[in-house]
Amino acid sequence: GENVEQHPSTLSVQEGDSAVIKCTYSDSASNYFPWYKQELGKGPQLIIDIRSNVGEKKDQRIAVTLNKTAKHFSLHITETQPEDSAVYFCAASLNGQFYFGTGTSLTVIP
Amino acid sequence: EAEVAQSPRYKITEKSQAVAFWCDPISGHATLYWYRQILGQGPELLVQFQDESVVDDSQLPKDRFSAERLKGVDSTLKIQPAELGDSAMYLCASSLLWGGNTEAFFGQGTRLTVV
Numbered sequence: 001g002e003n004v005e006q007h008p009s010t011l012s013v014q015e016g017d018s019a020v021i022k023c024t025y026s027d028s029a030s031n032y033f034p035w036y037k038q039e040l041g042k043g044p045q046l047i048i049d050i051r052s053n054v055g056e057k058k059d060q061r062i063a064v065t066l067n068k069t070a071k072h073f074s075l076h077i078t079e080t081q082p083e084d085s086a087v088y089f090c091a092a093s094l095n096g097q098f099y100f101g102t103g104t105s106l107t108v109i110p
Numbered sequence: 111e112a113e114v115a116q117s118p119r120y121k122i123t124e125k126s127q128a129v130a131f132w133c134d135p136i137s138g139h140a141t142l143y144w145y146r147q148i149l150g151q152g153p154e155l156l157v158q159f160q161d162e163s164v165v166d167d168s169q170l171p172k173d174r175f176s177a178e179r180l181k182g183v184d185s186t187l188k189i190q191p192a193e194l195g196d197s198a199m200y201l202c203a204s205s206l207l208w209g210g211n212t213e214a215f216f217g218q219g220t221r222l223t224v225v
Contacts (some may be wrong), residue, residue: 006152032211037184043114043201043216044153051211087151096168098203098214100152 001096002027006101013080014109021104023090024072033066033073037086038103044089048075063072080108114137114217116202123221128190131220135184135204141165144177144187144215145201145220153201157187 003026013019025033031052036044038108050057050073061080064078066073077084085108088099115134123129132205135142140161145153157167161182162200170177174193175219179185199221 034213036216041221042114043218046213046215049213091152093211097155097158098143098153100154101148102152103143 001097002092002099003029004090004092004099004101006090006104008104009102010105010107012107012109015080015082017080018086019077019080019108020105021075021088021090021106022072023074023092023101024070025092025099026071027092027094028068028071030092030094030099034091034093034098035062035063035064035075036089036091037087038089046089077106080106082108082110084108114202114204114215116200116217116220117171118220119218120180120221120223122225123192125224126191128188129192129222130186130188131200131202131222133185133187133217134204135202136206136215139204139206140182141205141207141216142179142185142216143203143205144185145203145216147199147201149198155174156187189222192222194224197224199223 006023034049037047038044063076087103091098118193144156144157147153157170157177158165159179177187201219203214203216
């Protein structure tokens with residue numbers, strides 16, 4: 001199967017600063033990489049994704065980059081706001097299955 | 111906006127009792143997943159359906175867990191008998207296609223507490 005590692009496990013930033021979360025994967029056949037935001041007591045919500053034929057994707061304040069050679073991908077959140085506080089999970093899709101990282105708890109300090 | 115529906119949201123049960131969770135995926139989604147999420151960890155796949163067929167149940171503890179999707183639409187996950195270690199969030203997700211490279215959407219989950 002696939003092994004996804006995610007760092008850091010916790011991240012605190014001041015409101016307005018940027019936050020970066022990094023993930024690595026082990027199987028070069030993985031071809032789809034979604035990011036999920038999970039608020040307390042709720043299910044994960046898809047916030048952005050990237051496919052293996054793309055190096056970067058941006059949606060307003062969030063962006064994702066993918067380096068297939070190094071097998072790592074990152075989530076970038078700019079101009080952070082208190083409502084960005086949540087747990088973020090990266091995932092890699094291999095053969096129709098999703099393998100998740102262990103999560104990053106992001107706290108945005110007003 | 112279409113959503114994955116799950117019920118109940120919360121369930122408290124005594125160990126050795128039976129418990130069941132229900133999931134209704136987004137209309138038209140062929141692939142349905144059941145995940146278990148222990149507090150502080152990422153979701154882990156229990157079982158994956160393509161229409162009514164099981165694609166992968168290698169991580170499903172089959173001595174106590176069962177899952178079905180009889181008509182290829184909604185699905186039920188059952189645990190019998192429940193054990194203390196089964197306390198977790200049980201998440202259902204669905205995607206339009208099978209084979210990866212397509213978005214998967216999660217429901218709100220069922221928080222199970224076994225006492």
